[in-house]
Amino acid sequence: xxxxxxxxxxxxxxxxxxxxxxxxxxxxxxxxxxxxxxxxxxxxxxxxxxxxxxxxxxxxxxxxxxxxxxxxxxxxxxxxxxxxxxxxxxxxxxxxxxxxxxxxxxxxxxxxxxxxxxxxxxxxxxxxxxxxxxxxxxxxxxxxxxxxxxxxxxxxxxxxxxxxxxxxxxxxxxxxxxxxxxxxxxxxxxxxxxxxxxxxxxxxxxxxxxxxxxxxxxxxxxxxxxxxxxxxxxxxxxxxxxxxxxxxxxxxxxxxxxxxxxxxx
Numbered sequence: 305x306x307x308x309x310x311x312x313x314x315x316x317x318x319x320x321x322x323x324x325x326x327x328x329x330x331x332x333x334x335x336x337x338x339x340x341x342x343x344x345x346x347x348x349x350x351x352x353x354x355x356x357x358x359x360x361x362x363x364x365x366x367x368x369x370x371x372x373x374x375x376x377x378x379x380x381x382x383x384x385x386x387x388x389x390x391x392x393x394x395x396x397x398x399x400x401x402x403x404x405x406x407x408x409x410x411x412x413x414x415x416x417x418x419x420x421x422x423x424x425x426x427x428x429x430x431x432x433x434x435x436x437x438x439x440x441x442x443x444x445x446x447x448x449x450x451x452x453x454x455x456x457x458x459x460x461x462x463x464x465x466x467x468x469x470x471x472x473x474x475x476x477x478x479x480x481x482x483x484x485x486x487x488x489x490x491x492x493x494x495x496x497x498x499x500x501x502x503x504x505x506x507x508x509x510x511x512x513x514x515x516x517x518x519x520x521x522x523x524x525x526x527x528x529x530x531x532x533x534x535x536x537x538x539x540x541x542x543x544x545x546x547x548x549x550x551x552x553x554x555x556x557x558x559x560x561x562x563x564x565x566x567x568x569x
Contacts, residue, residue: 320513322467323411327386329357334386334413342509349505352558356542359558360494361388363542364462365395367492367564370535370546371458372399376490378457380447382408382435382481383464387418392460393428403427406450408441410434435464436472438480456488463560465528466496467515478528487569491532494542494562495525501559525561532565539563 320342324335328343335343346353368379377400381392384407396403406429407418418430429450433441441447451457459481468474482491496503498519510517526539537545542562 320509321411321413322510322513322515322517323385323409323414325513326357326463327388329354330361330388332386332388342513345509346506349509350501350503350559352501353506356496356558356560359543360463360560360562362548363494363545363560363562364392364460364492365390366546366548367462367562368392368395368458368460369399370564371490371492372396372403374490376456376458376488377403378451378455379403379405379460380408380451380457381405381460381462382441383461383467384409384414384418385463386414393425404450405429406431406447408433408435408444408447435461435477436468438477438484442481442484453484454486456486456490458490458492459485460492461528462492462494462562463496465493466518466520467510469516469518475527475530479530482531482567485567487567489567491529491565491567492562493525493528493565494560495520495528497521497525497559497561499559499561500541500557503559519559522561529563529565532567534563534565 318338320339324339325343328335328339379392379396393405396405404427408431409415410433412432415430415432429446431444431446433444465474496517496519499521503519507517522539539561541557542560543558545562
């Protein structure tokens with residue numbers, strides 16, 4: 305496996321971190337007491353938060369299966385979060401044994417866990433980098449070791465853009481990444497919304513964490529897909545994106561939108 309090769313910054317375990325909160329909501333063990341407390345506060349304020357995390361993860365798995373089934377053999381997962389089985393590379397490799405995956409995150413705990421998990425692989429890379437500097441991600445040597453930007457790939461931005469404020473100009477960031485993708489590439493994106501319920505209580509919890517939460521509307525999230533063609537059924541609540549189960553077996557609308565889109569030119 306390609307090591308991220310960067311000096312590791314000091315890990316802040318005194319404040320909750322979005323990746324570790326998400327890990328806790330999914331039932332993981334790679335989190336600290338502060339993350340557990342924040343997760344409990346989230347669920348107390350918004351009981352659908354745990355179901356939302358699970359629905360988002362299920363959407364990610366379905367989307368990865370789809371893009372690999374469509375012929376993509378490279379996956380760039382930015383804001384990957386802590387490992388959860390099945391991981392992105394496990395889902396992708398089950399669909400096609402020649403898939404290459406690059407994981408990118410700005411949390412050194414995430415990259416440390418990924419290093420340990422994937423040390424024996426030479427087709428999976430891990431890079432410690434920040435979405436707020438998209439050009440550095442595209443040019444990162446350990447991303448480039450795995451991803452060939454002259455060939456179609458799938459870019460995963462699942463539950464990460466809502467941790468960027470408007471001041472970070474997330475549309476510009478996505479556009480920079482889009483422009484690095486060749487035709488035939490896919491964008492898999494999910495994003496928290498307050499279209500279905502008030503998110504102010506959840507935002508208050510994340511205000512105490514290392515990254516605030518910025519939910520966006522359907523129209524605001526739709527702007528991230530400029531330059532792409534949305535696949536059916538478009539931008540929908542994540543349980544409704546090509547579900548594996550009948551509608552009667554799925555939960556009501558979850559406050560996370562998701563979509564998969566194709567870059568045609």
